[in-house]
Amino acid sequence: MTHWIIAPVVLPAMxxxxxxxxxxxxxxxxxxxxxxxxxxLGLALVLLAISAExxxxxxxxxxxxxxxxxxxxxxxxxxxxxxxxxxxIVQVYAIATGWDRRxxxxxxxxxxxxxxxxxxxxxxxxxxxxxxFEVLLIASYGLMVHGAGRDRLRAAIxxxxxxxxxxxxxxFALGLIYAVTGTLNMADLAVKIAAxxxxxxxxxxxxxxxxxxxxxxxxxxxPLQFWLPGTYANAPGPVAALFAIMTKVGAYAxxxxxTLILPASSxxxxxxxxxxxxPAAGLTLLVGAIGTLGASTLPRLxxxxxxxxxxxxxxxxxxxxxxxxxxxxxxxINSTLATAALFLIADQITARRSAALVSGPRLSGLxxxxxxxxxxxxxxxxxxxxxxxxxxxxxxxxxxxxxxxxILFSSFLMIxxxxxxxxxxxxxxxxxATAKPEPxxxxxxxxLLALLLAxxxxxxxVTGWLTLTAEGLHAPQPxxxxxxxxxx
Amino acid sequence: MExxxxxxxxxxxxxxxxxxxxxxxxxxxxxxxxMSYSVNLFxxxxxxxxxxLPPIISKTAxxxxxxxxxxxxxxxxxxxxxxxxxxxxxxxxxxxxAGHDRTDMTANTAEGDDA
Numbered sequence: 001m002t003h004w005i006i007a008p009v010v011l012p013a014m015x016x017x018x019x020x021x022x023x024x025x026x027x028x029x030x031x032x033x034x035x036x037x038x039x040x041l042g043l044a045l046v047l048l049a050i051s052a053e054x055x056x057x058x059x060x061x062x063x064x065x066x067x068x069x070x071x072x073x074x075x076x077x078x079x080x081x082x083x084x085x086x087x088x089i090v091q092v093y094a095i096a097t098g099w100d101r102r103x104x105x106x107x108x109x110x111x112x113x114x115x116x117x118x119x120x121x122x123x124x125x126x127x128x129x130x131x132x133f134e135v136l137l138i139a140s141y142g143l144m145v146h147g148a149g150r151d152r153l154r155a156a157i158x159x160x161x162x163x164x165x166x167x168x169x170x171x172f173a174l175g176l177i178y179a180v181t182g183t184l185n186m187a188d189l190a191v192k193i194a195a196x197x198x199x200x201x202x203x204x205x206x207x208x209x210x211x212x213x214x215x216x217x218x219x220x221x222x223p224l225q226f227w228l229p230g231t232y233a234n235a236p237g238p239v240a241a242l243f244a245i246m247t248k249v250g251a252y253a254x255x256x257x258x259t260l261i262l263p264a265s266s267x268x269x270x271x272x273x274x275x276x277x278x279p280a281a282g283l284t285l286l287v288g289a290i291g292t293l294g295a296s297t298l299p300r301l302x303x304x305x306x307x308x309x310x311x312x313x314x315x316x317x318x319x320x321x322x323x324x325x326x327x328x329x330x331x332x333i334n335s336t337l338a339t340a341a342l343f344l345i346a347d348q349i350t351a352r353r354s355a356a357l358v359s360g361p362r363l364s365g366l367x368x369x370x371x372x373x374x375x376x377x378x379x380x381x382x383x384x385x386x387x388x389x390x391x392x393x394x395x396x397x398x399x400x401x402x403x404x405x406x407i408l409f410s411s412f413l414m415i416x417x418x419x420x421x422x423x424x425x426x427x428x429x430x431x432x433a434t435a436k437p438e439p440x441x442x443x444x445x446x447x448l449l450a451l452l453l454a455x456x457x458x459x460x461x462v463t464g465w466l467t468l469t470a471e472g473l474h475a476p477q478p479x480x481x482x483x484x485x486x487x488x
Numbered sequence: 489m490e491x492x493x494x495x496x497x498x499x500x501x502x503x504x505x506x507x508x509x510x511x512x513x514x515x516x517x518x519x520x521x522x523m524s525y526s527v528n529l530f531x532x533x534x535x536x537x538x539x540x541l542p543p544i545i546s547k548t549a550x551x552x553x554x555x556x557x558x559x560x561x562x563x564x565x566x567x568x569x570x571x572x573x574x575x576x577x578x579x580x581x582x583x584x585x586a587g588h589d590r591t592d593m594t595a596n597t598a599e600g601d602d603a
Contacts, residue, residue, distance in 0.1 A: 127560060134567045141574055145581070153582035157513060157591055160575050164520045165508065167571075171527040171564055178557065179534035 002050065005057040005072045005122065007043050008080055012036060012115035019108040030095055033107030037091050040114060041084035044077065051077035054472075054482040056124070064124070064483040065185035071124035073479055074469040075329075079121040079252055082333060083245050085451065086340055087114055089444050093344055094238040096440035097351075102147035102236070109146070113139035113242065120249055124483065126177065126184045126261075129253065130170050133218070137163050140246065143239045144231065155234035162227040166217040173210035180204050186261055187483035190476060194266045201268040208262045212254060212273055219250025221277075221314055222284040225307055229291075232306065233299035237347020240299070241340035247310055248336055255317050255325070259473040264320060277318035282406050285311025289410035292417030297355040301421050302342045305378050308414060309335035312380075315403055316393045324396035325470035330463055331389035333455060338377035338386060341448040345370050348441060349425060352434040357424045361432035366442055368426040373449050375418035380411050385455040392463065493533050500526035513579035513589045517572065524568035531561045 015036045022028050050072075057070040091110060093099075100106035116136025123129050144156045178184055180203045181192040196204060213224070220228040228247070232240045254277070262269045288308025295301035313335055316328025349367060353360035373384070380386040390407060397403050455462060472478065500522050507519025535557030543555035583589045 127563070131563065131567070134571070138570065138574060141578070145578060148581065148585070150582075150585040153578060153585055154591070157516075157575070157578055157582050160571075160578060161508065161516055161520065161591070164568075164571055164575070165523065167567075168520075168523045168527050172530060174560070175527070175531045175534040175557075178531075178560070179536075 002055065003057070004043065004046055004050075005055065005070050006059075008040055008047070008118035009070075009115055009122065011039060011043065012111040012118070016108045016111040016115065019111065020105065023104050023108075026101060029107045030100065033100075033110060034088075034091060034095070036111055037084065037088045037114065040118070041081070041088055044080035044084040047072055048077040048081050052468075054479045056482045056484070057122075064485065065183045065188035068128050069124040069185065069483060070122040071187075071479065071482060072122060073482075074465070074472055075252070075255070076121045078329065078333075078466075078469060079248070080118055082248075082336055083114065083117050083121070086245055086336060086448075087242065089447055090238050090241045090340060090344070093241070093441055093444035096438060096444060097238070097347070099147070099236055099238050105142065106146055109139050109142040110242075112136075113143060115139075117245060117249065121252060124186050126186060126189070127174055130167070130174060133170070133249070134167060136246070136249070137167070140239075140243065143242070144235050146239060147236050152234045152236075155230045159227055159231040162217070166214050169210055169217075170214040173207050173214060176203060176207035176210065180207065185483065185485075186256065187476075187480040187485050189261045190263070190480055191485055193262060193268060196266075196268045198267075204262075204268050205272060208257075208269055208273060209276070211257060211262075212276065215250045215253040215257065216277075216280065217250070219247050219254060219314065220284075220307055220310055221250075221280050222287050222307075222311075223280070225284065225287070225310075228307060229300055229303040232303035232343070233297065237343055237350075240302070240347075241343040244306065244336050244339040244343065247306070248313075248332060251310070251313055251317060251332060254314075255328075255473065258317070258320060259325070260476045260479065263476075274318050274320045277314060278403075281311050281314035281318050282403060283311070284308070284314060285406055285410045287311075289413040289417070292414050293420070295417070295421070296357060298346045298350055298357060298421065298425070299343075299355055301357070301417065302339070302346045305342060305414060305417070306335075306339045308410060309339060309378065311410070312390065312393060312407060315407070316396065319397055319400070321396065322467070322470040322474045324393070325473060326463060326466040327389070327392035327396045329466045329469060330385075330392055330455075330459075333462075334377065334385040334389045334452060337448050337451050337455075338374060338384075341370075341374045341445050341452075342378055344441075344445045344448070345374055348437070348445070353425075357421050359424070359428045359430060361434045362429040363426060363434055364437050366437050368422070370442065370445050370449070371422060371425070374445075375422060377449070377452050379414040379418055381415065383456065384449075385452050385459065388456060388459050489537055489539065490533075493529060493537065497526045497529045497533070500529070511590055511592045513583065513591055516591055517575055517579060520575070521568070521572055524564070524572075528561050528564055528568075531557050531564060533557075 051074050054073040059068045116132050119132035180200050217224045291304030316324045377384040377386040380390040504519045504522030507515040535554030538553040541553040542549050
């Protein structure tokens with residue numbers, strides 16, 4: 001049992017209160033905050049190196065299923081690395097643009113947010129997942145209203161209310177699951193639900209729908225996506241970029257649920273969940289793509305493009321084959337980084353002109369180049385990884401003609417949407433000059449794009465590793481055995 | 489006993505939902521609190537209702553009730569208390585900056601355009 005597994009949760013949990021004590025010294029806060037995020041990236045890479053076999057960490061040495069456990073497997077390690085990479089770049093951007101000085105506790109909230117994210121990816125216990133969800137949400141509420149402002153506060157109220165209702169539903173689902181099975185440990189649930197007596201099938205089905213519904217709210221799946229555009233469009237730019245990983249928490253939870261806890265192979269569930277998820281995912285993609293065509297402001301365009309990419313991701317996850325899951329994970333890495341880059345470049349542009357997509361002052365060519373590259377990654381055009389991701393997803397869905405049509409058609413719509421927005425922003429200009437580009441901020445955005453480029457160049461090794469990840473997810477016996485439980 | 493608890497859970501959830509659908513921040517907050525009370529009762533009932541039995545080991549006890557739901561309820565209460573505090577402060581901030589307590593937004597504020 002290695003103690004490294006709990007470090008990504010403990011480190012921010014210790015560092016954030018320290019930053020609260022140092023609230024009067026912005027420089028020290030910046031240094032410690034950056035150091036903390038960099039250390040998290042180091043930790044995540046260490047864990048990635050040892051994640052080939054599922055590993056268990058027992059809190060307080062209580063054996064599963066009685067105690068709370070953290071489980072490290074390839075998927076958890078991947079999510080940790082992705083989170084830390086994104087967090088580090090976004091934090092550099094926030095410091096470069098001075099966003100972190102518009103409120104007093106940016107870095108402390110940021111670390112609490114990372115603590116919640118890391119915990120949610122590592123935990124092997126459903127109730128603990130709920131607790132970490134709340135940790136990351138309460139930090140995100142604070143980040144959402146960072147810098148205040150009338151519209152931001154009101155958008156935040158809606159966001160908080162929506163998520164509190166989701167949390168209530170999550171608790172109802174947990175209560176039902178506990179009442180039926182008498183356990184909340186994920187591996188134990190996988191064993192118990194597979195062997196449920198027929199009389200309990202209806203109850204566990206209700207709980208399953210509730211659970212998936214809650215995760216779909218977190219992941220912004222149509223028809224539960226209404227909170228996202230208003231929230232993301234009104235959040236501070238760097239915060240919206242960090243939120244790109246928040247929807248992926250929902251995707252992660254759904255993936256865990258349909259592969260481990262409530263798989264299609266268990267008689268109580270069958271194809272129930274995937275039958276619901278697949279059309280919802282297709283609709284999400286369509287709504288997002290049409291939305292990018294109709295968006296009237298740049299932050300909203302970014303939010304709707306994010307919804308479209310979530311749709312593609314969920315299509316791959318809901319197809320529920322190892323190949324589709326691997327493709328979905330590859331697309332997820334691309335979509336997270338590209339969405340974050342899009343929100344950051346949108347923040348750069350809206351700082352220099354009005355957010356509305358109408359004629360405005362002239363922007364520099366650097367902004368145009370970065371926007372163009374990000375749009376290529378988001379819409380899934382060659383040569384960046386978005387194209388490879390979509391290709392892999394299409395390849396894994398060979399016998400779904402409708403989904404093929406949907407993915408290709410929505411890519412076309414997104415290209416149109418981005419072209420319309422780009423030509424208005426950069427060509428339909430007056431002769432007014434705008435403020436000079438901030439090199440450090442643009443370097444942060446460029447480094448996100450560099451990561452996408454690396455993802456493209458190393459697509460072979462990455463997909464090889466992701467295929468192993470997906471196979472491990474679809475054959476969860478080692479994961480269950482790591483918990484010290486026997487699968488029958 | 490079961491019928492009483494079930495009615496209480498249903499009533500709390502229904503009243504909570506009604507208040508959440510009002511487009512004012514204060515009823516919204518009260519509604520969210522009522523919903524969290526209903527889910528706390530539900531969690532409590534998920535460990536089976538057994539009156540008069542202790543959840544912790546004692547020398548005089550003849551039988552025990554399930555302690556885990558009680559721990560879950562405690563956690564849920566603490567979390568919902570914290571969340572209520574956060575949303576109260578946010579609602580206060582929104583009311584002070586906007587001058588009214590409506591939770592809905594006009595079309596252009598929802599678009600993220602603060603011009």
